[in-house]
Amino acid sequence: MVLPKRDNGSMFNYLSxxxxxxxxxxxxxxxxxxxxxxxxxxxxxKQEFEKxxxxxxxRIGILRDPLSVFxxxxxxxxxxxxxxxxxxxxxxxxxxxxxxxRKIYQDYAIxxxxxxxxxxxxxxxxxxxSNTSFVLDYIRELDKDFTLVIITELFDESLVLMxxxxxxxxxxILYQPVNKGVWRNTVKPNLTREDIDIVRNINNADNLLYQFxxxxxxxxxxxxxxxxxxxxxxxxxxxxNVHRFCRTTKxxxxxIDKSDWNSEFVLTRLFCNQLVTSELDVLxxxxxxxxxxxxxxxxxx
Numbered sequence: 001m002v003l004p005k006r007d008n009g010s011m012f013n014y015l016s017x018x019x020x021x022x023x024x025x026x027x028x029x030x031x032x033x034x035x036x037x038x039x040x041x042x043x044x045x046k047q048e049f050e051k052x053x054x055x056x057x058x059r060i061g062i063l064r065d066p067l068s069v070f071x072x073x074x075x076x077x078x079x080x081x082x083x084x085x086x087x088x089x090x091x092x093x094x095x096x097x098x099x100x101x102r103k104i105y106q107d108y109a110i111x112x113x114x115x116x117x118x119x120x121x122x123x124x125x126x127x128x129x130s131n132t133s134f135v136l137d138y139i140r141e142l143d144k145d146f147t148l149v150i151i152t153e154l155f156d157e158s159l160v161l162m163x164x165x166x167x168x169x170x171x172x173i174l175y176q177p178v179n180k181g182v183w184r185n186t187v188k189p190n191l192t193r194e195d196i197d198i199v200r201n202i203n204n205a206d207n208l209l210y211q212f213x214x215x216x217x218x219x220x221x222x223x224x225x226x227x228x229x230x231x232x233x234x235x236x237x238x239x240x241n242v243h244r245f246c247r248t249t250k251x252x253x254x255x256i257d258k259s260d261w262n263s264e265f266v267l268t269r270l271f272c273n274q275l276v277t278s279e280l281d282v283l284x285x286x287x288x289x290x291x292x293x294x295x296x297x298x299x300x301x
Contacts (some may be wrong), residue, residue: 002038002052003027005212007287013280016043022048032049044123059145060162063118063210064152066203071189073113074099081091096189106136119205125234134199135205140214148220149213156239157221160232170235170262176275231261238262245270 006012006025015038016022022045035052044061074080074096083095083104090098099105104113105287112120116129122142128134142149147165150158159173200207221228239254244256245267258264 001286001290002035002040003283003290004040005287007284011041011112013041013283015040016045016048023051026052027287027294030294041121043121044142046123058147058166060148060150061122061142061146061213062150062152062158063213066118066206066210067199068152069118070114070199071096073110073117077113078112079104084170091190092187093190096212097191097195100191100195115202116205119209122209124205129205132208135208137275139209141210143212143216148214149217151210151214151217153214154217154221154235157232158217160204160228160235161217161220161224164228170238171256171265173235174239174275176246176277178276190290227260233263234259242267242272242275246275 002015004012004025006014015025022042022245034054036054038049038053048249049057049059079099080092080095083099084092086104087098105111116124119129119135120126123140124135128138148158148162150162159175162168162172163173241254241256245251252269254267256262256267
């Protein structure tokens with residue numbers, strides 16, 4: 001695994017940025033070892049990635065509807081409370097509307113999360129974000145680089161495709177939603193057509209990126225044989241069973257029956273806990289384990 005050197009501090013889980021070279025921020029392996037997986041937050045830089053990853057690396061990314069990203073960031077970073085402090089008498093359903101029309105996101109450093117953040121993470125320079133011609137050319141290059149770009153709105157279909165491309169087992173792509181749609185428990189935001197158009201316009205690069213790869217994924221799905229769609233239905237059923245076992249029952253274990261796409265396997269409470277452990281907690285454990293392993297290997301040498 002490609003892992004960051006640090007296991008604490010601000011944004012330690014980001015492997016690269018505009019200012020840092022990838023090799024400067026990751027744990028270095030002994031000369032007789034090579035990396036297999038890079039799955040941390042990182043700003044995509046083809047040249048930097050190629051310096052540390054094998055030649056046969058399969059590149060997989062993920063995108064989400066930019067409007068959904070905007071809504072999620074608004075509540076995730078507690079800007080609903082910021083707007084409420086500024087306008088204490090406002091209806092709760094209009095908080096996001098005021099945030100958009102008054103461009104409040106521009107007043108905060110975290111504002112990048114509201115405007116073309118996905119394009120930035122895929123490596124499009126800030127100075128080129130508004131250059132539609134450049135963005136379209138860049139997307140065509142990404143199209144060559146990435147075998148699959150997961151679309152959140154087609155998540156299960158994306159995972160089944162990924163399983164097939166990587167020759168994994170179904171148990172390798174099991175998941176449980178964590179921190180999903182917390183904002184949906186609040187008053188539903190009342191957005192006008194104009195509000196939505198504003199969000200789309202200020203996220204033009206993200207929209208171009210998202211629409212291109214959403215269409216590409218849909219075409220990839222269309223090209224699959226009937227067995228793909230049967231497998232997706234089977235996978236959705238398994239995910240539902242996993243959710244029921246992990247969230248609503250007290251059984252110690254649960255057996256998933258054999259099918260055309262998986263051998264029989266057993267879910268345990270430990271596995272349930274692992275599925276919902278936070279990213280940062282998992283990452284810290286992995287970094288500490290990797291450091292211990294590297295020390296042992298150096299001592300053997």
